[in-house]
Amino acid sequence: MLSENARLILRHRYLRRDAQGDVIETPEEMFSRVARFVAGAERRYQKGWGAERAEQTFFEVLADLDFLPNSPTLMNAGTRLRQLAACFLLPVPDSIRGIFGAVSEMARIHQSGGGTGFVFSELRPEGDRVQSTGGVASGPVSFMRVFDQATEVVKQGGRRRGANMGVLRVDHPDIHLFIRAKEDPAAFNNFNLSVAVTERFMKAVQRDREFPLIHPRTGREVGRERAAELFDLICRAAWHSGDPGLLFIDEVNRRNPTPALGEMAGTNPCGELPLYPYESCNLGSINLARMVRRGRVDYARLAQSIAVGVRFLDNVIDLNRYPLPKIRRITLSNRKIGLGVMGFAEMLIQLGIPYDSEAAVRLSTRLMRRFTEAARAASAELARERGRFPNFSGSVYAKRGSPPLRNATVTTVAPTGTISLLAGTSSGIEPLFAVSFVRRILDGSRLTEINPFFEEMIRRRGLHGDDVQAALAGCGSIQGMRGIPAEMQELFKTAMDISPEAHLRIQAAFQRHTDNAVSKTVNLPREAAPEDVRRIYLRAHALKCKGITIYRYGSRANQVLSFLKGRPGAGIPVGEEFDGSCRECGT
Numbered sequence: 001m002l003s004e005n006a007r008l009i010l011r012h013r014y015l016r017r018d019a020q021g022d023v024i025e026t027p028e029e030m031f032s033r034v035a036r037f038v039a040g041a042e043r044r045y046q047k048g049w050g051a052e053r054a055e056q057t058f059f060e061v062l063a064d065l066d067f068l069p070n071s072p073t074l075m076n077a078g079t080r081l082r083q084l085a086a087c088f089l090l091p092v093p094d095s096i097r098g099i100f101g102a103v104s105e106m107a108r109i110h111q112s113g114g115g116t117g118f119v120f121s122e123l124r125p126e127g128d129r130v131q132s133t134g135g136v137a138s139g140p141v142s143f144m145r146v147f148d149q150a151t152e153v154v155k156q157g158g159r160r161r162g163a164n165m166g167v168l169r170v171d172h173p174d175i176h177l178f179i180r181a182k183e184d185p186a187a188f189n190n191f192n193l194s195v196a197v198t199e200r201f202m203k204a205v206q207r208d209r210e211f212p213l214i215h216p217r218t219g220r221e222v223g224r225e226r227a228a229e230l231f232d233l234i235c236r237a238a239w240h241s242g243d244p245g246l247l248f249i250d251e252v253n254r255r256n257p258t259p260a261l262g263e264m265a266g267t268n269p270c271g272e273l274p275l276y277p278y279e280s281c282n283l284g285s286i287n288l289a290r291m292v293r294r295g296r297v298d299y300a301r302l303a304q305s306i307a308v309g310v311r312f313l314d315n316v317i318d319l320n321r322y323p324l325p326k327i328r329r330i331t332l333s334n335r336k337i338g339l340g341v342m343g344f345a346e347m348l349i350q351l352g353i354p355y356d357s358e359a360a361v362r363l364s365t366r367l368m369r370r371f372t373e374a375a376r377a378a379s380a381e382l383a384r385e386r387g388r389f390p391n392f393s394g395s396v397y398a399k400r401g402s403p404p405l406r407n408a409t410v411t412t413v414a415p416t417g418t419i420s421l422l423a424g425t426s427s428g429i430e431p432l433f434a435v436s437f438v439r440r441i442l443d444g445s446r447l448t449e450i451n452p453f454f455e456e457m458i459r460r461r462g463l464h465g466d467d468v469q470a471a472l473a474g475c476g477s478i479q480g481m482r483g484i485p486a487e488m489q490e491l492f493k494t495a496m497d498i499s500p501e502a503h504l505r506i507q508a509a510f511q512r513h514t515d516n517a518v519s520k521t522v523n524l525p526r527e528a529a530p531e532d533v534r535r536i537y538l539r540a541h542a543l544k545c546k547g548i549t550i551y552r553y554g555s556r557a558n559q560v561l562s563f564l565k566g567r568p569g570a571g572i573p574v575g576e577e578f579d580g581s582c583r584e585c586g587t
Contacts, residue, residue, distance in 0.1 A: 001065055002027055005449065006422045013418070014074050028063065030074065035059035037078035041315035047385040049311070057308055066290050067309045068342075068419040070283040072113035073316060082321040083112035085282040085331075087268035087338075089275035092143075094122045094217060099143050106147060106164070107154045108323045115163035117275065119266035120144065121196070124217050125173035140168060141177045144188065151190035162190050163269040167247060169196045170230070171214045173222050179233050182241045185556065192269055193244035194547065195234055202248075202541050205231045235533040238550055245271065245549040246537055252546050257408050257515065258334060260394030271547045272412045272519035273338055278326040281336045281409075281516075282316045284309050285416050286371075289343030289425040292350040297367065303374045306339065310378035313337035314386075314406055335389040338412030338516055339375055343425035345432050349453045354490045355431045356502035364429070364509035368411075372513045375410035382406035412516035424452070429510055429520060431495045431503075434476030454478075454492055461485070495523040496553060500536045508543035517546040524552040 002010070007027060016025045016033075025033065039054035049057070061067040068074070070086035077084060088109050092102045106116050124130075126139025144166055151162030166188075168178040179195065182188050204211040204227035211227040214220070234244060252274045253263045264274045273281050286309060291302045317335050322328035344364075345355060353359045380403045383389075388404035397405055413429055420427040436450045463483060477494050478484050495503075500522050507520040522536050533550055540548035 001063065001424075002422070003424045006424060009418065009421055014071070016079065031059055031062040033078040034069070034074060035062060038073070038312055038315045038319065041318040044318060045386050054311070054315075058312055061305060061308050061312075064290070065423045066287050066305050067284060067312070068287070068423055069312065069316070070414075071418055073282065073284075074419075075113055077319075081112060082319070083114065083323060084316045084320045085114055085280040085322075087117070087273045087275065087283065088114050088280045088323075088327065089117040089119075089266050089268065089277060091277035092118050092120055092122060094124055099123070099146070103147055103150050105324060106162075107150055110151060110154050110162045112323055114280070114323070115165075115269040117165040117167065117266045117268045118147065119167045119196075120178075121167070121169040121172055121265065122216050125215070125222075126177065128215075128217075139174045139177065140172070141174060141181050144181070144191065148188050148190050164191045165267055165269045165271065166191045166193050167196050167266040168193075169216075169249075169265075170198060170201045171212060172216060173213045175213070175225075175230065176233070179230075179237050179244060182243045183237070185241070188243075191243075192271070192549075194247040194267070194271060195244045196247045196249040196265065197541075199250045201227055201231075204228075205538075231537075232530070232534065235537060236530045238537075239528070239530040239533045239552055240555060242549070242551045242555055245547060246540070247271065247547045248541060248545065251544055252517070255515075255546075257397065258391050258395050261334075261391065267517065267547070270415050270519040271549065272340075272414050272517045273336075274517060274546070275336075276330055276334075278324065278330050279334065279336065280320075280322065280327050280331045281338050281412075282313055282320070283338040283340065283412065283414050284313050285340045285342045285414060285419060285428075287343045287423045287425055288341050288367075289346035289350070289423075292347055295351060297347070297351070297363075299370060302371070306371060306374040307378040307381075309339045310337065310375050310407070310410060311382065313339060314379075314382055333390045334408040335406060336409045336516075337407050338414065339410055340413045340416070340428070340514075341371070342416040342420040342423060342428055344429040345426035346451075346453060349491055352491065355493055355506070356498045361505050361509050364506050365512060368510045368513040372411045372515065376405060379405045379407045379410050409515035411514050413510055413514055413518040413520070415519045415521075429506060429518070431493065431498055434494050435478050435492055437476055451492070454488075457488060458484075461488075496525050498523075500524065500532065500550075501539065504536065504539055504543055504545070504548075507540075507548075508545055511543075511545055520549070522548070522550045524550055526552060526554045528552050 010027050011023055015023045015030055018024045035055050035058035039051045039058055042048055042051040042054045072086055073084040076082055090102050090105050092099060109116050120140035123140040123143060124137045126137060128137040130137055147164060151164060154162060168175060181193060201211055208228045210224045212221040213223040213225060215222045238244060247267060256264055261276060264276055267274050286305050291298050314337060348355055348360055353363060383404040383406040386406060389406055389408050392398055392404055395408060416427045426432055432451060435454050477497050478492055479489055479497050503522040507518050511518045524532060536550055537548055
């Protein structure tokens with residue numbers, strides 16, 4: 001089942017090594033190690049599957065690549081480290097002790113393989129008077145450099161780059177400095193940035209009104225900005241470097257399942273998990289490419305895989321070795337899990353549905369609705385076996401009279417960077433990046449990939465001649481390629497063949513029935529303008545997305561996915577270089 005590329009990545013990053021650094025397990029033994037360890041949580045409960053049944057079931061879904069958990073679980077389950085969660089949110093208090101305490105906590109999490117989100121909105125602005133010393137404050141952006149540099153020197157378990165999300169509210173007095181923080185290509189390479197925008201701000205943008213800036217310590221207004229000008233600055237910065245994205249923080253809190261605990265203000269590094277301070281979450285994804293039978297979605301198999309995935313992730317919560325006691329307490333109180341999907345683009349290909357079609361939007365809505373229903377049913381079953389999550393009584397579920405749940409959230413849509421490579425499928429709900437492309441991984445190795453469904457289809461149609469193969473060698477898109485039937489060109493549209501509106505409609509359709517949030521990038525060609533970014537950001541707000549990220553091809557000198565050749569009209573140069581780090585999650 002595993003491709004040669006997947007086996008190479010496993011050897012490089014996941015498989016256990018001895019004291020001399022030599023690999024001492026096979027991929028099959030890795031799946032067995034993970035299944036056995038995670039199944040051990042069943043011994044804690046009188047009801048349920050039992051450890052033996054769980055181990056066998058978990059091993060089967062892992063080895064068949066129907067389901068894979070986040071990378072820390074694959075790396076650390078059954079080892080001395082035993083830190084299994086991917087996502088954490090750390091508060092940054094407005095004091096030197098609090099700030100550098102957060103740096104220390106971040107280092108411990110990164111060393112164990114996790115990624116961290118930060119909200120810098122509590123920090124007083126640059127130049128503000130510090131009463132205790134008589135000096136002046138450095139401001140959030142200055143202190144962010146400390147976090148960035150610390151990430152640079154503390155590699156995640158030696159096998160993953162540090163990944164951070166920095167969030168600042170749009171009404172913070174230093175918002176200009178934050179928006180422009182990544183103008184320098186060498187700055188903040190270990191951070192994704194998002195501006196937390198409010199409904200009040202978005203209305204001011206649309207009405208071309210002024211917007212107040214609020215001092216975070218006093219709560220007083222300290223200035224006013226034309227909202228539309230500030231919004232344009234955000235859009236120009238995102239056009240330039242891909243950052244910042246937007247976090248629609250009021251939409252996040254409108255759909256917060258535990259409002260009694262207060263408002264959420266930030267997310268994990270890729271934006272798909274709004275979290276409370278010190279909260280963590282573990283992720284896993286169902287491989288949708290394997291959920292198609294005879295040209296139809298196999299909903300029965302999908303429901304079975306979802307039930308296994310929910311049980312697996314709930315077991316991880318019990319077995320995880322948390323980096324800090326505070327993280328353990330709130331995580332066990334809410335028991336959030338994030339079960340999501342990968343291989344959506346390849347599911348569409350098997351169903352004969354173009355990504356940018358009305359049929360794809362309808363399928364997205366129906367699929368994720370049934371996905372979340374099945375995940376909640378599985379969580380309710382676990383609640384009957386093991387008890388509900390401790391904060392259930394103050395949740396929206398209790399107010400609705402819903403059956404008790406084991407987990408405050410069950411679904412999310414993560415980018416699935418490396419695990420989709422292991423599964424040999426497309427990432428998350430993204431369209432195909434290209435029909436053929438080159439990927440460079442950690443050690444600089446280049447992996448050439450051609451979509452297997454495309455290969456199979458041209459073989460069936462007798463189109464596997466030298467001309468097609470030569471055209472595919474490094475050319476990302478097949479649009480306008482002679483010898484390729486029109487229906488195949490429609491089916492195999494790539495990320496930059498698809499309009500921004502089509503990208504957004506798929507994201508919004510999945511978000512409608514996802515507990516947490518959706519990590520999705522709207523890809524733009526090199527020649528896109530800042531005004532295109534503005535339209536995308538406004539449309540994402542109108543569609544009630546929880547966040548939005550764009551990426552204009554070539555706007556960073558280093559990018560993880562690249563074409564070998566340009567194609568007519570694409571504005572993509574030949575031989576563009578890229579490093580091995582995902583711009584969203586650092587893997």
